[in-house]
Each structure stands twice: as structure tokens, then as C-alpha cells.
Amino acid sequence: MKFITLFTFLCLLSLPGLSLGGEKTVYGLNEYAELAGIDLLVAAKLDTGAKTASLSARDIKRFKRDGESWVRFYLAIDDAHSHPIERPLARVSKIKRRSGDYDPQADKNYTSRPVISLEICMGKALRTIEVNLTDRSAFQYPLLIGSEALKRFDALVDPSLKYAAGKPACVANAQIAE
Structure with a gap:
């Protein structure tokens, strides 16, 4: 009986999506990100709760x-x-307004933001992601990376870590298939 239980457990681990990390990269809550083409290094907040x-x-x-x-x-x-x-x-994306940001006079519960494609390097991974443009100067991090972009980075986010990937070190033309 123990052999069958162990065999079943090992089979489950081999299924896609149930493996313990596979080829995912572990990033911290905050990471350094290089904005390729703009030649700028910024601190980013990785937010799985943002899309x-x-x-x-x-x-x-x-x-x-x-x-x-x-x-x-x-x-x-x-x-x-x-x-x-x-x-x-x-x-152009429609971003849902937070309750404190909602203006009943405007009769809209969303705000429109322009979206651009931008190459971002985190660790050794270079990916093209979509970013919306908005004034984040009141926030600590000028770049927020949401769940859609995190998927492109094959990311696992460990909120107990910061800057786990180190400084960006992408090699030109070494971009992994998108």
C-alpha cells in the first residue's frame, strides 16, 4: 500500500503545473529592472495582485x-x-478606479491609460511587456510589474525577498522566445 501511495505522489509531481517550480525564476517583492531602449535602471515592485x-x-x-x-x-x-x-x-487600457479615487460627478469607475510595449530586463531575463503610463511619483517604486508581465518572466514571487535576481544582466539578442 505504501508503494502505491508513493507512486501516486511521484506521478502527481510530474504533471505540468503541479511541479515544485520547474523552470520558474524566483524574484523578490522588489527587483531592479532595466528599461531597455531607454537605458535606465529602476527599482520595481512586483505585484501579483495587479494585472x-x-x-x-x-x-x-x-x-x-x-x-x-x-x-x-x-x-x-x-x-x-x-x-x-x-x-x-x-x-488604451481601462483601469478600475479604487473607491477613494472614484468621482461620482465623472460617472466613470475607470480611468483610461495609454499602453506601450517596453523591453524590460530583470536578472538575466529580457522580455517585452506592455506597460501603462501614469504618474506614480507619489509611490516608492516608479515601475509596478503586474501578473500579466510576471507570467512572461516565468516568475515566482517570494515576498520575503528583495532584489533576489540582482542587477540586470541581459545579453543583447539573447531574448528567450515570447
Whole structure:
């Protein structure tokens, strides 16, 4: 009987999704993230409770370039980031407002935010993720990485750790299949 129980347990461990981590990378609650193409290292908060990723930006303006929608913004991180950044607009997301953020006069329980694609390096993993742009200057971390982006990083988040992946060390053109 003990042999059957042990055999059943080992079979369950071999099933996809039930293994104890497999090829996932363990990240801490906070990690260093390099914004590739912008050449900037920022501290990020990894938040499994948030669906999307958010980057701190200000003076966000949408415009057209060759018939395509683009967005121009400044990083709202510190005074050193005074040059505009321009990226193609991937889409516009509707973010649910928190109860304290809801304006009954506006009659909307969501806010619209522009979304761009951005290459992010955490540890040795380089991934293209979507980030919405909003002013996060009131928050400690200028970049929030939500569950959709964490899936792309094959991430396991251990909230007892901080900066577990170390400084970003992505090699150019070493991006893993998306």
C-alpha cells in the first residue's frame, strides 16, 4: 500500500503545473529592472495582485506619426529625466478606479491609460511587456510589474525577498522566445 501511495505522489509531481517550480525564476517583492531602449535602471515592485504593469510618466500626450498612434511622455522619476520619450501606442487600457479615487460627478469607475510595449530586463531575463503610463511619483517604486508581465518572466514571487535576481544582466539578442 505504501508503494502505491508513493507512486501516486511521484506521478502527481510530474504533471505540468503541479511541479515544485520547474523552470520558474524566483524574484523578490522588489527587483531592479532595466528599461531597455531607454537605458535606465529602476527599482520595481512586483505585484501579483495587479494585472498590468505601470510606469511612472508625466505630460503624456498622444499624437499621430505616419498615420499611426504614438505617445510622448517624460519619466516621472526625478528631475534628471527632462527629455521626452516617444513610443508607438499599443492600446488604451481601462483601469478600475479604487473607491477613494472614484468621482461620482465623472460617472466613470475607470480611468483610461495609454499602453506601450517596453523591453524590460530583470536578472538575466529580457522580455517585452506592455506597460501603462501614469504618474506614480507619489509611490516608492516608479515601475509596478503586474501578473500579466510576471507570467512572461516565468516568475515566482517570494515576498520575503528583495532584489533576489540582482542587477540586470541581459545579453543583447539573447531574448528567450515570447
